[in-house]
Amino acid sequence: MPNPYDVERTWPDYFLEHRRLTVEQQGTYRCGELPVWTVYCPHGYLGNATIIEGDDGLIVYDTGVNMDAGQVIAAEIAKISDKPVVAVFYSHHHPDHYNGTRAIVDPADVESGAVKIYAWGNFDAERANEFGEILPRQSMGSAYYGGAFLSPDDKHHHGIGTVPSSGAAGFIPPTDLLPGNTTVTIARIRLEIFYTGGEAISEFGIHLPDLDMVLIADEFFTGLPNTHTIRGSKPRIAENYITALERVLDIEPLWLLGSHIMPIQGKQLIRDTVTRYRDATQYLWDQSIRLINKGYTPVELQHALKDVPEELIDPPYTVPMYGTPFTNVPEYFTGWVSWFSGDATDLFPSLPDHKARRMVELMGGVDAVVDAAKDDHSAGDHQLAAELTQLALRAAPDHEDARLLKAAALRARGYREVNPIARSWYLTGALELEKAFDPGDLLRSMLSQLGAAAAPAEIVRGWRYLLDADKAAGVDLTVGLKFTDSGEQITARIRHRVLVVDDGIAEDCDAVIELTAADLETGTRPTVVSGDATAWSTLLGLIDREITGFTMHMR
Template identity: 25%
Template sequence: MRRRILVSLFLSLCAVVSAEGKLDYSKRKEATKFTIEKNNEIERQLDFSNKKDFEEARKGFIATWPDNKILDENGNVVWNFESFDFLGVEDNKKSPDTVNPSLWRNAQLNQINGLFKVTDGIYQVRGFDLGNITFVRGDKGWIVIDMCTTVEVAKAGYELLKTHVADLPITGVIATHSHLDHFGGIKGVVSKEDVASGKVPFIAPDTFFEESVSENLIAGNAMGRRASYMYGSILPRDEKGTVDAGLGKAVSVGTNTILEPSKVVEKTGEKLTIDGIEFDFLMANGTEAPSEFMFYIPKYKAFCGAEVINRTLHNISTLRGAQTRDALKWSKSIDQAVQLYGDKSEVIFAPHYWPKWGQEDIKDMLEKHRDTYKFIHDQTLRLANQGQTPIEISEMVKLPDALNKEFFNRGYYGTVSHNTKAVYDKYFGAWWDGNPSNLYKLPPVEAAKNYVEFMGGETEVIEKAKGSYDKGEYRWVVEILNQVIFANPKNKEARELSADAMEQLGYQAESGPWRAYFLTGAQELRNGVVALPTPNPLSKDMINGLPTLNFLDYLAVRVNPEKANGLDLKINIKFTDLNEDYSVVLKNSVLNSYDKLQKNPNSEIILTRDTFNKMLLKETTFEKEIKNNNIKVTNPENVNKLVGTLDNFKFWFNIVEPNVQ
């Protein structure tokens, strides 16, 4: 029993919640007359007759993957090209009533997939993942820029290139930033040995590796659950479900890898020559990612905008949850690109979306993209300085037509509405709007019960909500019925009506994540939370690269103070293969960690980091490694006391109804 408890100390990151259950989509409704009219307004507002984006998205097409699926070595589907066939791209299918026509247009554009020639010497594979993989011709081979999310997709892209352009070796690899969909497939194009030996240079921005392996660790469970909403992971791909992620089609599901760069770029203006090709770098840390750069390739007069420059308004605060980004810094980074390369670039490409050609069009796009982020930033602060609150500001800030009517500034991923709130959060903190009545509010359930009682009871509120629904006031219906649901989550009538209203909001949403959030909320209100199997998010490379202190910090957020009350423990941890020592101290119901040993410890754990990694990956067990004499523990009862204080996080926690503690 003691050994089993001790195992959880090392396997805590790998806890997977799963349950059997069948998702029921039979309760989905058609679009109402109000939703149809709302979507018709978008068609009248924007110039859907302009087909230039479709021409550019198809420009330079060479070939696509010969099969309808990309499979892993075990035959599992990594990417299914057919799952979005309902979009009818080649037939120019009109948007259905259940999808915002602007989002439908964006979804069709992102569905155009294959290998494309960007310009002489640059090729791109698009539509195989959320992002693209780009190949630049060097003197002796191919330089790869961003490797998509999975090994299988990156490998498929490289095979397509070798088959249809030139069968040459990989001579360099570049990751523009520290998000998984830009480096996860790296081992599909290059080996660890080739990078380590210097045969193939791997270039990334400063702090890339640290940010990549540490991102989302401490808050990862909540972020993961919210991401299931943001990307619609429980929704079907059809006209009433997922049509697009906003930034791309979807995320491929396969093998994630990472390697440590052989060279990091630290400052703007730094130049590197890779396989005979010069790259001029422009740092953009702290914009879309904590570690990010853009660059210019003089030989090809091509600029790579990383994920700073996109054909959509991006997120200043992402709905899945992340540290709020800096809209002002974002706009200034784009402005630097304009000043340094706006008059030089003849093509701009990026790891999402299709390229833009022509110096005049590129400069116009960059300036308007820059000004969109700057406008959102400046107007939020202008109104905040006049005393307006985040919700008020989000209703008041509207982009001017010169910015708003450009498709590349539309809110397919981020939105003006939630980005203004993010800017407010950056300066003031989003938890409070400055009104003392909101300083010490009741918790949601207690407040909801009082609201419902004051409004005459559940039946009265629902009847009034029905009247609002019949008027197309879906935002209000969702808001007011949320009180009934949190007061009494078993009220089926309230759940069904709120789900119907959320669904209509989803059908109206131009943002892919907003659509997914509303439709997922409707699904869970109608059917409850179905705890599906969740994959282990930790790849071998991520585990190997995870700093030990980061892992120990994660353990600290799992400490339940009531269980830890009165405990005073010091535990030393020795990794003999690395000759590294660590320790944790539990006192005052707080767990602190150190990269040194404590004097007079209560317990000591001696093992190798390799053994530690294998246990996290479930390749072995704690009991087996003790039996094999690979782990030594003194006074295990004290370690068990520490482990006994740790909470296990449930992945499928409630979002649209109360969580029962």
């Protein structure tokens, strides 16, 4: 049913101004007369590629968010030069920096060694952690923070461009992992590679000393750094951003290029702009630590550090259009202190629904709470209205009026929010409450976009996170797996309700199986080489591979 609580769609003025800057930029821009180009895809600054022309080949720094973007980049490369791409650099392990590769280079050329793909030494491990082990939760979070279900009328953008709602992944694994800071020469272009590790712990920049240029990916944005992403990630280290930006200042380049910015030319302009960005990052980090040491909790930090000081505001850079203080500073508590507030009451709290039922009872019942929320919503306190309806829904999940009122409160809160990511989450939360999409369908759609092809052994190793521990009670099972398509051989062992995977075939296997990667997906009965013919079906029966969506705002 339509939501009876109508909310007028509005935007803060700067939201639309910033959108024009970042979304409406597309095309290819050359850095003066230098053999360097930045390619902006139709999504604005989301996943630019930098093309460097050497004597006998091209170097590509980042390849775009998906195959569609990769095809745009490939078409632009063809206009620039007919030289072959000989090297690709993945600045870090986030998908908007590597998923266009197959459109730009032929996998066969990578396999033959004609094209090298460089990434930092921990790229594979970090990618597996952030977009493998917790991929379902990341997929849901990415949809909420990226505006996947918002109407075009919402004019959503991501602070750095728009996030595509579809598109195939074109990832090719790196061939060369960088062990540390190093200098390489490719196509007679000298590249000084230096670690940054800000937005991603696998991140690096490149200094091109002969061109007086620095390439930096996600430590410098059109927007404050996102030192915490609400879609979910491990803590990001503010000091790494600061150190990366100081490296740029020490180099004093004439050109600064990035994966989410327009090229900046001029030593003084770069010095002034990067200094403010660096200092804004340090300001929020240092002041958070100061207040944490005075006993402030995460919520108190949010209210104490709502903005950076006026002298540090430098549009379009140090504005809350990617990261924002109220989502960054709580992470400095939870990431560096604890999830625990310090009040022993919070050590092992009541379940939210149990607490909500008791509180609603004391407040006069669900209807009384919803009536109070209506008053707050009408008075313009949409946050408090959302909090009251959250309490009501935890006590009475089927209360339709509470659900629709909460949706309206979140929508009103979102329309007032200038930060695109927070705005998207508010508005998507409202759609969820109105049952505008099915969480299961959402999860399946996002998994198809963010997931990437994995080797069979890697898939089985990931099953440790899918093991149904209750079903595995008392099970002691060892199965050897020989993959005839990849040549991999591993042993999967279930004991003490955990799954352990080792390389090679163990001598004590209950069964040895021959199979292919496709058999993992389809559950097709493989060939039993030796041992218990039921071992494979027993193993599969313990793995919880059901894709079940979950709600963010109805719990």
